[in-house]
Structures are given as C-alpha cells and as structure tokens.
Amino acid sequence: MVLLGLVLSVALSSEARDRGVSEGRAEAALVARTAIEPNLDGRSLAVPLSGPELAALRKLTDRAIEDGSVVRLRLRDTAGQVVFSDDGSGFGEEIEDEALDAARGEVVALLTRLNADQNDSGPVGQRVVEVYLPLSTGGPVLGVLEVYLPYAPIAKDVSLGLRTTYLVLGGGLLALWAILAAISASTIRLMAHQAGHDALTGLPNRALFQRRAAAAIHAAQRDGGTVAVVLADVDRFKEVNETLGHHNGDALLRELGTRLAAAVRSSDTVARLGGDEFGMVLPAVREEEIPPLLDRMRTVFETEIVVDTLPLSPEASFGYALAPSDGNDVDTLLRRADMAMYLAKGSRSGTARYDQQRDHFDPAQLALVAELRRAIEGNELVLYYQPKAELRTGRVCAVEALVRWRHPERGMVPPDAFLPVAEQTGLIDALTKWVLATALAQAVAWGLSFDRLTMAINISARNLARADFADTVLSALAAAHVLPGRLVLEITETALMTDPETAADVLFRLAEAGVRVSVDDFGQGQTSLSYLATLPLHELKIDKNFVGDLPDNAAHAAIVRSVIDLGHNLGLQVVAEGVETREITAMLTAAGCDIIQGYLLARPMPADELPSWLAGHRVSELTVER
Structure with a gap:
C-alpha cells in the first residue's frame, strides 16, 4: 500500500506539473487575445512595428513584469525572428524550433527555467512556463508570442489542490485502502459527470461541449479534416412554457434532447447549452454530408410528441459553421453558428450555414456598440x-x-x-x-x-x-x-x-x-x-x-x-x-x-x-x- 501511495504521489505530481503548464498555456492565450492580437489589427509582424506601437508594447510589458504576471515577453515574426523583446534579448540569436512550430499554428508550452536555453545569456533563473503561441485574428498566423510566466503562483494554486488529495490518499491507505479507493473513485466519477452534464436532460453541458469542440478542432487542424459546430433553437418554446407550464416545457426539452442524441453518429456530441438551445459537434464530417444530416435531425426533432395529453409538433431552426473555413476556435464558430441559426429562423428555411456576406461583426463596430448605451443616455444620438x-x-x-x-x-x-x-x-x-x-x-x-x-x-x-x-x-x-x-x-x-x-x-x-x-x-x-x-x-x-x-x-x-x-x-x-x-x-x-x-x-x-x-x-x- 505504501508503494502504491508513492506511485500515486509521483503520478499526481506529474499531473500537477502538466496542469501547471496547461494553466500557463491558458494564461498566455489570454494575454494574446486581450493584449497583443487586438493591437495587431490583423497585420503581420513581418511589417516592422512603428515607434508608437513599440512604445505601447513596452508600456504594456513593463506593467505586466512589474506586477509579476510576466517574466519575459517577446514577439517574433512568422520566420521566427524577434521583432520585440521587453529586455532586449533574443535579437540575432539562432531561431528556436518552438518558434517555428508556433509560426505553423501549433502551441508549444513547457516547464523550464529562465535562461535555460542554449541561446540565452545570463544566469539560469526562476522556474517559468515558457509558451510559444501563434498570433491570429481569425485568419492566417500573424506572428508568434513568446512569453515566460512565473511558475511559482501556478504551482501554489496547484499545490493547494494536491495537499487535500494527499490527505485523502493517506487516510485511505490507513483505513482499508481498497474500500476507500472504490468509494473515492465512484464519487469522483459522479462529480465529474455532474460537472460536465446538464441536470435536466443528462446531455453534456456548455463546458463539456466547448472542450469537445476544441478537441475536435485541434484534431481537424492536425489531420486536415472538417468539423461542424451546430446550434439548434426550439421555435416558439416560450409559448409552451406560458401555456402548459414550465414542468411540461422541461418534459419537452428532455424528449427533444433524447431524440437529438439518438439521431447523431456515435462520434458526435449533442449538448444542451441553456434554455431551449442545443449544440452539436460533428467531427470528421464532409461538407456535403451536413445538410442531409441536419435534415434527418430536423425530421426526428419535429415528430409529434404528447405533452400533458396534448400532441405537440415542435419545430427548430438549425445554424452551423465549419472549421477551418468559418473559423478555428470554439468562440468564433459558436458565434457564427448562432448567426446562421437566426438566419434560418428569419427565413423560415429551418437550416442555414454561416454566410460571411451577412456577418456584420467587426471589432471596431462592437466597440461602437459598447458605447451606444452611454450614447443613448448622454444625448449623443440625434434624429433627422x-x-x-x-x-x-x-x-x-x-x-x-x-x-x-x-x-x-x-x-x-x-x-x-x-x-x-x-x-x-x-x-x-x-x-x-x-x-x-x-x-x-x-x-x-x-x-x-x-x-x-x-x-x-x-x-x-x-x-x-x-x-x-x-x-x-x-x-x-x-x-x-x-x-x-x-x-x-x-x-x-x-x-x-x-x-x-x-x-x-x-x-x-x-x-x-x-x-x-x-x-x-x-x-x-x-x-x-x-x-x-x-x-x-x-x-x-x-x-x-x-x-x-x-x-x-x-x-x-x-x-x-x-x-x-x-x-x-x-x-x-x-x-x-x-x-x-x-x-x-x-x-x-x-x-x-x-x-x-x-x-x-x-x-x-x-x-x-x-x-x-x-x-x-x-x-x-x-x-x-x-
């Protein structure tokens, strides 16, 4: 039992390191999305940065380094050359393989120490999560973000969870390991299921849907395949709730969720995203296969159902977007599938694919809309x-x-x-x-x-x-x-x-x-x-x-x-x-x-x-x- 405990401890420590690297990778992605990519405005880093842009980046990185959230930050072009470095390092050095991998669209993250690479000068420093992340605003790779994040805060967060786990393991070993291990495993499985599934329908929830969608997109990028992200919205569901009551509305949603899950392939995911909205991830699917597949879903979906002795003929509007042609991340595909769904609802066609010609999304426009509420209250609007x-x-x-x-x-x-x-x-x-x-x-x-x-x-x-x-x-x-x-x-x-x-x-x-x-x-x-x-x-x-x-x-x-x-x-x-x-x-x-x-x-x-x-x-x- 002691040997088993040691093995588990080593495994948990390894998993903790992996989790730490994963958290570092997520933090780097957040830095890219919120601080770097919006400033690029779709422009490749192969174009030299202007003086004001360099000053803005310097101010941004100085603030991040000062508060300890970043140790070092560099920007590279798609050829791997350093175009910005907070501490002036990296220019003219040999291009690293990780930077080239990121320029090809991969994300590379590893646990290391500062200045541990052969190219680095200076003494080896603190433990860091080193991340190479491709920069993109929905199109081709614009450049590479190379960022070093302090590992100590991440390790502290991870260790808090590990401390409780070690105590549970110790207690289990002392109080009949086999019994407690079985109980723990059963409890963990139940909690994991509840955390990832909708309580009403038993289908995957939004969080699990997004994880599976991200995994399917990653596999499609690796294998050159296509993934469809589909949104389905029940038409006039509010009338069912108002007329028959919420308990009958819930019964309708449970039945519709069961029907959708039975209509898809075993490799597909059907999830309830909230309210009367369902989402589907269709991996490894050819574009021409999607319309007949969705038509089959609609037929199954719209078959008459009896709720509280009343026969109902539910209808739904389906919208979908494809990766990689319509986007390469879950949020973009969900937003575009949602637009397609509203297009299907508005045209009463039942099913629609995302249409770029009807996409009014623009970060600059959204910035205007974010100010529109203030404009309504602040007398900025005028009528002609x-x-x-x-x-x-x-x-x-x-x-x-x-x-x-x-x-x-x-x-x-x-x-x-x-x-x-x-x-x-x-x-x-x-x-x-x-x-x-x-x-x-x-x-x-x-x-x-x-x-x-x-x-x-x-x-x-x-x-x-x-x-x-x-x-x-x-x-x-x-x-x-x-x-x-x-x-x-x-x-x-x-x-x-x-x-x-x-x-x-x-x-x-x-x-x-x-x-x-x-x-x-x-x-x-x-x-x-x-x-x-x-x-x-x-x-x-x-x-x-x-x-x-x-x-x-x-x-x-x-x-x-x-x-x-x-x-x-x-x-x-x-x-x-x-x-x-x-x-x-x-x-x-x-x-x-x-x-x-x-x-x-x-x-x-x-x-x-x-x-x-x-x-x-x-x-x-x-x-x-x-």
Missing part, C-alpha cells in the same frame, strides 16, 4: 427627419425619423455602421425606445402647425418578435400625449416573417389602438400575399431599388405598377421611396402612386430646420397631371 408628400396635392403629409450618432470622437456615425450590430446584440430594444420617445416628443414640440403630419419610425425584427412590444409603443404614446393615429411604424418584410405569429399579435393590438402600420422596402422580401392580406396594414413602401431606375428598367417599372395595383386592391396607400427626379415622379403619378419620399422632395434634416423648410415648400412643385 425626411418629409413625405402626396403626389395628388403636393402636400407634405408625414416625416420619417432617422437616427444618427454624433460621436464625440468619431463625428457623425451613419446608422448602417451601428444598427446591424446593435440588433444582433439586443441593444436595439433600448435604441428603439429612445427613438420612439424622442420622435414623439418632437412631434409635440413642433406645435399645432404640425398636427396634420404623421411620424414614421422604423421597427426592427427583434422589436416585433417581443410579445410586449405593443405595450412599449402605447406607453410611449401615452407619455408623450400623442394620438396613436399620428404614429406610423415602418416594418420590413423580413421582420414580419421572423416570427409571424408574434408579429401578427403585436400588429393587431397596435392597429386596434389606432397606430398605422407600413410595410417598408416592399418587394425585397418573401412575404406571401395570403399572409399579407391577413395583417392590419395601412401602407406599402416600394423599395427604392425598384424606383431609382424606373425610366431605364422596364422590368422594375412593371413591378412598381403591380405593387401599386396590389396595394390599392388591398385598400392600402402606396409610398415610393428613393425618388430623385421629376421624370420618376411623372411615372409614379401616371401609375397611381399616392405618396413619394426622396431627395427630389428633401434630404433628411435636423428637427430645427424642418419648420422653415416646410414654410418654404410650395405645393405646386410636385403636382403632376394624372
């Missing part, structure tokens, strides 16, 4: 207003509120630079509330002379998918003391189709209160006419892409005439946006269009300029004989 006029009379009948951002450092930020990412991050709700409150307050501030104008505000898909959005709008109207009939909500076809049932409920509540609803950018989406006819709509806005080239594009002219006829047959007003010439105005007049909006009438303008523009606008300027 663009008039609309009736073609028959030339009378200005409405204005559309368009948000702009007066950033204190970046100047005027256009909406397409921050709105798409704001919508992806969920900040669109706060932004829409601000636009509603500000636009309605402005309508009141303009006074009685503007009482005949309606205020149009754009609404996103995420806004419309919230069951309580009607309450938000009606509360804003009540707070501003504005009649509901003066508000027009402009909603794209895509927004209508993201969650049709919720959208219909919200729109009917708003329409009953008197709020007007306009379908924006009509002609670009895929709204079925039968669905459109069931909604409480008041207006169709023809997409500007069809309007801008009316005189030269016979197909677009035919589409515009058809949309105008369709709108009138449905009892709706028809608005043409993007009108820039009198020739287009004449064609729209001949086709029977009701209202126009565009640069021919006026560009968007600040609120204080609209009264004087309106006073100078002559009705006769736009009227054209029909």
Whole structure:
C-alpha cells in the first residue's frame, strides 16, 4: 500500500506539473487575445512595428513584469525572428524550433527555467512556463508570442489542490485502502459527470461541449479534416412554457434532447447549452454530408410528441459553421453558428450555414456598440427627419425619423455602421425606445402647425418578435400625449416573417389602438400575399431599388405598377421611396402612386430646420397631371 501511495504521489505530481503548464498555456492565450492580437489589427509582424506601437508594447510589458504576471515577453515574426523583446534579448540569436512550430499554428508550452536555453545569456533563473503561441485574428498566423510566466503562483494554486488529495490518499491507505479507493473513485466519477452534464436532460453541458469542440478542432487542424459546430433553437418554446407550464416545457426539452442524441453518429456530441438551445459537434464530417444530416435531425426533432395529453409538433431552426473555413476556435464558430441559426429562423428555411456576406461583426463596430448605451443616455444620438408628400396635392403629409450618432470622437456615425450590430446584440430594444420617445416628443414640440403630419419610425425584427412590444409603443404614446393615429411604424418584410405569429399579435393590438402600420422596402422580401392580406396594414413602401431606375428598367417599372395595383386592391396607400427626379415622379403619378419620399422632395434634416423648410415648400412643385 505504501508503494502504491508513492506511485500515486509521483503520478499526481506529474499531473500537477502538466496542469501547471496547461494553466500557463491558458494564461498566455489570454494575454494574446486581450493584449497583443487586438493591437495587431490583423497585420503581420513581418511589417516592422512603428515607434508608437513599440512604445505601447513596452508600456504594456513593463506593467505586466512589474506586477509579476510576466517574466519575459517577446514577439517574433512568422520566420521566427524577434521583432520585440521587453529586455532586449533574443535579437540575432539562432531561431528556436518552438518558434517555428508556433509560426505553423501549433502551441508549444513547457516547464523550464529562465535562461535555460542554449541561446540565452545570463544566469539560469526562476522556474517559468515558457509558451510559444501563434498570433491570429481569425485568419492566417500573424506572428508568434513568446512569453515566460512565473511558475511559482501556478504551482501554489496547484499545490493547494494536491495537499487535500494527499490527505485523502493517506487516510485511505490507513483505513482499508481498497474500500476507500472504490468509494473515492465512484464519487469522483459522479462529480465529474455532474460537472460536465446538464441536470435536466443528462446531455453534456456548455463546458463539456466547448472542450469537445476544441478537441475536435485541434484534431481537424492536425489531420486536415472538417468539423461542424451546430446550434439548434426550439421555435416558439416560450409559448409552451406560458401555456402548459414550465414542468411540461422541461418534459419537452428532455424528449427533444433524447431524440437529438439518438439521431447523431456515435462520434458526435449533442449538448444542451441553456434554455431551449442545443449544440452539436460533428467531427470528421464532409461538407456535403451536413445538410442531409441536419435534415434527418430536423425530421426526428419535429415528430409529434404528447405533452400533458396534448400532441405537440415542435419545430427548430438549425445554424452551423465549419472549421477551418468559418473559423478555428470554439468562440468564433459558436458565434457564427448562432448567426446562421437566426438566419434560418428569419427565413423560415429551418437550416442555414454561416454566410460571411451577412456577418456584420467587426471589432471596431462592437466597440461602437459598447458605447451606444452611454450614447443613448448622454444625448449623443440625434434624429433627422425626411418629409413625405402626396403626389395628388403636393402636400407634405408625414416625416420619417432617422437616427444618427454624433460621436464625440468619431463625428457623425451613419446608422448602417451601428444598427446591424446593435440588433444582433439586443441593444436595439433600448435604441428603439429612445427613438420612439424622442420622435414623439418632437412631434409635440413642433406645435399645432404640425398636427396634420404623421411620424414614421422604423421597427426592427427583434422589436416585433417581443410579445410586449405593443405595450412599449402605447406607453410611449401615452407619455408623450400623442394620438396613436399620428404614429406610423415602418416594418420590413423580413421582420414580419421572423416570427409571424408574434408579429401578427403585436400588429393587431397596435392597429386596434389606432397606430398605422407600413410595410417598408416592399418587394425585397418573401412575404406571401395570403399572409399579407391577413395583417392590419395601412401602407406599402416600394423599395427604392425598384424606383431609382424606373425610366431605364422596364422590368422594375412593371413591378412598381403591380405593387401599386396590389396595394390599392388591398385598400392600402402606396409610398415610393428613393425618388430623385421629376421624370420618376411623372411615372409614379401616371401609375397611381399616392405618396413619394426622396431627395427630389428633401434630404433628411435636423428637427430645427424642418419648420422653415416646410414654410418654404410650395405645393405646386410636385403636382403632376394624372
């Protein structure tokens, strides 16, 4: 038993060293992601660092060395040459094999002592974890981070855990080793299972999912294979919880988890990531195999299930991303699979792959969005207003509120630079509330002379998918003391189709209160006419892409005439946006269009300029004989 204890002690010590090296490797990866890679901005270290960049790196490393978190830090280019060193060492020395391995995408980490390498000069120093890490921002390797981390703090953390383990081992040896060892092994297995699995479904949880995904990606990089990371979200699961209760919702999730686990290959991983979201790791899979595999999963997933004596037909939206083509780390692939899943949900296609063309993620944009909440509260946002006029009379009948951002450092930020990412991050709700409150307050501030104008505000898909959005709008109207009939909500076809049932409920509540609803950018989406006819709509806005080239594009002219006829047959007003010439105005007049909006009438303008523009606008300027 003593010999067994010694063997175990040696094994645990070795494992502790491995854990220490692993922790050092994780710390180095954190340094790379948070401190080095963002400053590279996608640029290779083969390009010489500028003076300010070297100064910034020097400041960063001095601070890290001063607080003891780093002993030495060097940056190398992909050829292994040192381009930065905190202590001036390493320049001109023989290139180390570990640096070349890291330049090829490998991570090398080992426990050693400072200046223990043959190339190093100076006395051998303290024990350190030496890590060579490839630097990348999602693309090719930009260079290599060589960092030496003090091992003493890591060893201290590891030794705390080892001390308890040694005590348990000693007690076990003294009190019938075999029995206590069996109990300990059983307990450890149970705790390990609980730590890595979801309590509701028994499936792997997010932590285990990420570990298996990382292992699959590493194997694919080593063997040249492909890994798919898949996210599946149960459509309208909130309705099940609200209607049948959370215990029945849990029963549904358990059954769906069982079905998914049975539908995949033995080498695949199915995990519950939280709520009604499931994740899958499909290693060693060919790209062409994924769509039929996911179709099979959806078929199994959507087979009718009886919950509390009620038959349910669950539906799900699947999104996936591939390594290495869509990313080489778990976080990137998860984010991109999530984008694909929302694309599938919005298009109602059921399954979608990550599409780079629809990816609005950009670190610079995210930095803007991080400041957007402050901007809403700090009076940095501003609304511009663009008039609309009736073609028959030339009378200005409405204005559309368009948000702009007066950033204190970046100047005027256009909406397409921050709105798409704001919508992806969920900040669109706060932004829409601000636009509603500000636009309605402005309508009141303009006074009685503007009482005949309606205020149009754009609404996103995420806004419309919230069951309580009607309450938000009606509360804003009540707070501003504005009649509901003066508000027009402009909603794209895509927004209508993201969650049709919720959208219909919200729109009917708003329409009953008197709020007007306009379908924006009509002609670009895929709204079925039968669905459109069931909604409480008041207006169709023809997409500007069809309007801008009316005189030269016979197909677009035919589409515009058809949309105008369709709108009138449905009892709706028809608005043409993007009108820039009198020739287009004449064609729209001949086709029977009701209202126009565009640069021919006026560009968007600040609120204080609209009264004087309106006073100078002559009705006769736009009227054209029909």
